[in-house]
Amino acid sequence: MATSNHLPVSPDPVSEQACKPTLSFAKWTTGGPLDELPPFNPEESRVHNSIVLNTSDPAYVVCILEDVLLPRYHVPYILIRAANVRVLLGDVSGAQEFFDEAAIMLGGQDPVFDAWLVTYRQKVTEHHRHQRTFTIFDYENVQMLAVERDFSNHRLAFAVTIWHEPRRNIVEAWVPTSRLLAQSSSSGRSPAIDDQALMNLWSQAMAEAPHVMERYFKSLCVETNIRDGVFKICQSSVSNVVRAGFYSGVIDRVERDSAVSNPDKILRIIKDTHEALQYVYDIARTQQPVMPQVVLKLHELLMRRQKVTFRTPHQYIPIGRFRTDGLEMRRMEGYVQFCPPGRVIEEVAVITGRIQELLMSCKANPIDAAAWIHVAVMNCSPFASANGRVARLLASLPLIVAGLPPMNIPGGPQNEYATACSRARLEAHYSPLGNVIARGMMETIKSVEKLSALTEEDYRFQAISGLEFRLSSIETDEHVRDGVIQVE
Numbered sequence: 001m002a003t004s005n006h007l008p009v010s011p012d013p014v015s016e017q018a019c020k021p022t023l024s025f026a027k028w029t030t031g032g033p034l035d036e037l038p039p040f041n042p043e044e045s046r047v048h049n050s051i052v053l054n055t056s057d058p059a060y061v062v063c064i065l066e067d068v069l070l071p072r073y074h075v076p077y078i079l080i081r082a083a084n085v086r087v088l089l090g091d092v093s094g095a096q097e098f099f100d101e102a103a104i105m106l107g108g109q110d111p112v113f114d115a116w117l118v119t120y121r122q123k124v125t126e127h128h129r130h131q132r133t134f135t136i137f138d139y140e141n142v143q144m145l146a147v148e149r150d151f152s153n154h155r156l157a158f159a160v161t162i163w164h165e166p167r168r169n170i171v172e173a174w175v176p177t178s179r180l181l182a183q184s185s186s187s188g189r190s191p192a193i194d195d196q197a198l199m200n201l202w203s204q205a206m207a208e209a210p211h212v213m214e215r216y217f218k219s220l221c222v223e224t225n226i227r228d229g230v231f232k233i234c235q236s237s238v239s240n241v242v243r244a245g246f247y248s249g250v251i252d253r254v255e256r257d258s259a260v261s262n263p264d265k266i267l268r269i270i271k272d273t274h275e276a277l278q279y280v281y282d283i284a285r286t287q288q289p290v291m292p293q294v295v296l297k298l299h300e301l302l303m304r305r306q307k308v309t310f311r312t313p314h315q316y317i318p319i320g321r322f323r324t325d326g327l328e329m330r331r332m333e334g335y336v337q338f339c340p341p342g343r344v345i346e347e348v349a350v351i352t353g354r355i356q357e358l359l360m361s362c363k364a365n366p367i368d369a370a371a372w373i374h375v376a377v378m379n380c381s382p383f384a385s386a387n388g389r390v391a392r393l394l395a396s397l398p399l400i401v402a403g404l405p406p407m408n409i410p411g412g413p414q415n416e417y418a419t420a421c422s423r424a425r426l427e428a429h430y431s432p433l434g435n436v437i438a439r440g441m442m443e444t445i446k447s448v449e450k451l452s453a454l455t456e457e458d459y460r461f462q463a464i465s466g467l468e469f470r471l472s473s474i475e476t477d478e479h480v481r482d483g484v485i486q487v488e
Contacts, residue, residue, distance in 0.1 A: 025084035026099065026120070028113040033106055034080055038073035059308040061085055062316070066307070076102040080113075089308060089316035092124050093324045128324060128341075171334035175425055177350045180376055183428030193438040195367060202405055205445050213405070215448035218242045220408040221273040223444075227409055228388045230306075231266045232258035243451050244458050246271055259310040268305050273389070276302040277406065280393050284400040290355045292348045295382065296320045298393060303386055322348065323384045338381040347380045358398055366402035370395040371433040374407070375424045395437075409440040410447065 028034040040048055047068065051061045065082040083098035099117055108114060205212045219242045225231055226238075232255035240250045251263035260266050279301055283294065300320030309315040322344045329336040339347050354376070358369040377391035396406030409417055420432035 025087055026080055026113065027116040028080070029110050032112070033109045034076055034102075034113060036077060038069075038075055038077055040073075044069065044072070058085070058089060058314045059310075062089075062307050063305075076105050079105075086316050089314055091316035091318055092127055094316065094318050094321065096121065096124050169334035170337055171331065172336040172422060172426060174337040174339055175379055177347050177354075177376055177380065180372070180379065180425075180428075181350070181354060193435065193442060195365070195438070198438055198442055199402075199404060201442060201445055202403075205449055209449065212445070212448055215242050215451060216405050216408070216444055217274065217277060218245070218270075219410070219444055219448055220406060221270045221277065223408055223410050224389050224392055225269060225273060226411060228386070229259065230269060231260040233263075233266065239451060241267075241270065242448060243454065246274075265305075272302060272304045272306075275304075276389075276393055277396075280396055280406065281400060284359075284397055290352045290359065290394075290397070292345065292352055295348055295352060295390070295394070296322070299383055299386060299390055302389055302393070306385075309385075317385045318383075322382050325384070327381050327384070338379065344380065344382045348382050351376045351380060355394065355397065359401055364398065366398040366404060367434045367438055368430060369398035370407055370437055371424060371430045373398070374437075375421060375430075375433065378421060379425055399441075405441050405445065407437055407440070408444045409436065410443055 037048075047064055051064050062082075062085055065078060065085060070078050070082060079098045079102040083095040083102070086092075086098065087095035099120065103114060103117055106113070219238075222233075222238050222241055226233070233251055234253040234255065237251040237253055240252065244250050246267050248264060248267065251266060254261055254263060254266065260269070276298055279298055282288070283290065288294065297320065303317060303319040307317055307319055309317060324341050326341055327338045329338070351373075355373055358364045358373070374391045374395040377394055378387060381387040383390065392407045392409070399406055416432075417436055420436045423429045424433045
């Protein structure tokens with residue numbers, strides 16, 4: 001990540017009901033090498049002191065340590081404090097990476113820290129052996145992590161809910177990807193929407209109004225986050241973002257129950273989503289092989305500014321890293337299981353291999369392919385968070401290659417989408433999900449077509465607010481024609 005020449009002037013607004021993560025968790029020699037400050041300039045010292053004296057916003061602390069100071073001073077002092085915050089927010093594996101790196105740099109200069117690290121490693125191993133499991137509650141279109149935490153006396157009771165026995169009320173068991181592969185070849189789709197009609201609608205809309213494509217992408221970047229409960233904004237704000245662009249002040253109202261209440265933070269999340277969408281287009285345009293590393297980078301781009309959950313109790317989200325804990329989703333009727341953590345890497349390799357085959361195949365129907373990719377990624381759910389958004393972006397690849405718009409599921413009944421995913425996963429019946437995908441694209445095209453053109457007042461607002469985060473490199477579909485990727 002590029003380092004900014006300017007440090008933040010002040011912290012972002014403190015999160016509601018914020019906790020205060022201390023910067024001291026590990027043990028080391030007081031006044032020893034781990035207490036040696038880097039050669040900060042005055043501005044860096046000010047920012048460093050701001051997190052030492054006021055740690056009421058965990059997201060701000062993580063941002064300063066990992067995104068501002070660590071790229072400038074990759075030294076044990078910063079590594080240890082960044083690791084402390086990670087472990088106190090539940091990311092024990094990510095914390096160990098930083099602790100280990102600091103130990104290598106120190107080379108045995110601090111025996112107190114070395115002895116503590118041996119104990120910590122043992123506890124992390126024990127933590128993974130007990131198969132801790134995150135529980136996501138799926139209701140009212142909001143995802144929350146159930147968290148239990150106790151750090152008194154430096155005991156490691158990590159931010160997880162622990163199940164020692166299998167759940168009895170499992171409504172959806174995990175399905176190995178190999179089974180999805182065996183079923184996919186025999187499952188056709190009865191389209192409720194003619195694929196060619198969808199293609200014609202998209203081509204005609206872009207020919208008549210070039211801004212339709214740009215607005216479609218903006219709509220996707222907003223709707224995919226709303227779909228996963230990342231934030232909630234009123235419909236007029238959605239329309240403003242889609243029409244006018246990513247400007248400060250364009251969001252006029254955030255819903256009271258939104259996980260993110262700051263409009264500027266919401267815009268930054270939307271911009272990160274666009275960057276991830278841009279990456280997907282680059283993969284399609286350059287015919288880059290889809291490998292597990294691609295999935296990791298996509299997640300990193302998407303979640304760049306969401307390392308800490310917005311809802312309390314705050315949780316560190318490992319971005320660009322596959323999960324090492326179990327994951328399940330609780331619905332009103334029972335539990336949904338996902339891939340065991342020990343098999344995530346193996347399963348992602350199988351999924352990406354199949355994605356590559358689908359992109360290379362001339363016979364694969366793009367909407368059928370998108371439905372399978374979406375189900376396979378969600379069935380695995382390789383990350384601690386954002387699996388739905390990652391699944392929809394990866395499922396967009398065959399659509400983009402075929403000259404269609406990327407996958408978007410606009411606001412509407414959540415049950416229809418979830419039920420279609422479940423039927424595809426458990427019954428290998430992909431028609432409902434394929435139809436949901438096709439209808440979502442068609443509804444989005446028609447929706448952005450209806451939006452009014454920019455007014456003089458809009459242009460004045462843009463001029464005052466500064467340059468828009470443009471979608472310049474994907475404003476046209478010159479690279480994809482007739483289902484064939486055109487490489488420059």
